[in-house]
Amino acid sequence: KQVAELIAAGEVVERPASVVKELVENSIDAGASSVTVEIQNGGVSYIRVTDDGCGILREDVHNAFVSHATSKIKGEDDLYNIGTLGFRGEALASIAAVARVSLLTRTAEELAGTSVQAEGGQILSVEDAGCPVGTTIIVRDLFYNTPARMKFLKKDVSEANAVAACLDRIALSHPEVSLRFIREQKTTLHTSGDNNLLSCAYGVFGRDFAKGLIEASYESDGVSAGGLISKPEESRATRGMQYFFVNGRFVRTRTAMAALEEAFKGSITVGKFPSCILNITMPYHLVDVNVHPAKVEVRFVNERLVFDAVYFAAKNALAALNE
Numbered sequence: 001k002q003v004a005e006l007i008a009a010g011e012v013v014e015r016p017a018s019v020v021k022e023l024v025e026n027s028i029d030a031g032a033s034s035v036t037v038e039i040q041n042g043g044v045s046y047i048r049v050t051d052d053g054c055g056i057l058r059e060d061v062h063n064a065f066v067s068h069a070t071s072k073i074k075g076e077d078d079l080y081n082i083g084t085l086g087f088r089g090e091a092l093a094s095i096a097a098v099a100r101v102s103l104l105t106r107t108a109e110e111l112a113g114t115s116v117q118a119e120g121g122q123i124l125s126v127e128d129a130g131c132p133v134g135t136t137i138i139v140r141d142l143f144y145n146t147p148a149r150m151k152f153l154k155k156d157v158s159e160a161n162a163v164a165a166c167l168d169r170i171a172l173s174h175p176e177v178s179l180r181f182i183r184e185q186k187t188t189l190h191t192s193g194d195n196n197l198l199s200c201a202y203g204v205f206g207r208d209f210a211k212g213l214i215e216a217s218y219e220s221d222g223v224s225a226g227g228l229i230s231k232p233e234e235s236r237a238t239r240g241m242q243y244f245f246v247n248g249r250f251v252r253t254r255t256a257m258a259a260l261e262e263a264f265k266g267s268i269t270v271g272k273f274p275s276c277i278l279n280i281t282m283p284y285h286l287v288d289v290n291v292h293p294a295k296v297e298v299r300f301v302n303e304r305l306v307f308d309a310v311y312f313a314a315k316n317a318l319a320a321l322n323e
């Protein structure tokens, strides 16, 4: 059983960034309005995620660490609904299987909070603790009991970069949540949480980049594209600043990338690339779910609708600039 747990853990927990992604998504699922992430040594020795979400009831704490014991009823609406079923309710159990985990949590209806220590997949203690409503999870010594997996980790700075990139994507897809990242003692990201994508972009990328963004949106046949694109004169040498989300999830999509660049044809120099933060929304049955949930590639049932939504969102925004 231990081996099976460790193998399962490997699928969800590849590196510090995957731990952070799962924990922050849990915080957001818990209705948090602000989430703080702190890492040390690239997250290998220390990851802390603190939120002001709903907390976990004492009686549910044990279940939270058990595989597949998710409290969430995932509706039909989950983007990768079918694809993720196998992973649901596995994150916390998987993380606790390969690290030392401290959990501190309290719900609004409880007077006392709960402190839990777990390591190597075992819960060591559950005790009373004073704390505000919400949850703090500290993950120490990732892969301390799986040296083979430890070997695949890169240098601390690369692991920290991966955590930062992951938090940028989460921040941009949740402008309603104030996200703070303390990287090796320094705050490197702090978003407003005011549900305004542009102020969120200022928080993530800073003024130099954000001031060159303009609003763009288009909707047709139930497929929409909305968000921000760069002004033509702000184009860049790489595609590194093209952020596409589908129904709120970060994805890589050639279709959307091609549509964006087609819309900019003639407005920017050949060899330069536009930037964007665009969320594409569509009914869930129009997204191909036969894609591995851990990957960010996505396919659409109707590529044309997606192409058009992105193309016209960008084209119309550029046209409005020249009016």
Ligand code: ADP
Residues within 6 Å of the ligand: 022, 026, 027, 029, 030, 051, 053, 054, 055, 056, 063, 064, 065, 069, 070, 071, 072, 087, 088, 089, 090, 091, 092, 093, 135
């Ligand atoms: P899943 O998110 O798929 O339900 P997880 O293993 O990630 O599975 O989490 C297990 C359960 O622990 C969640 O269903 C939730 O009830 C609880 N939980 C985890 N993190 C938090 C949090 N930050 N705030 C409130 N509840 C949480």
Ligand code: MG
Residues within 6 Å of the ligand: 022, 025, 026, 089, 091, 092
């Ligand atoms: Mg989860």
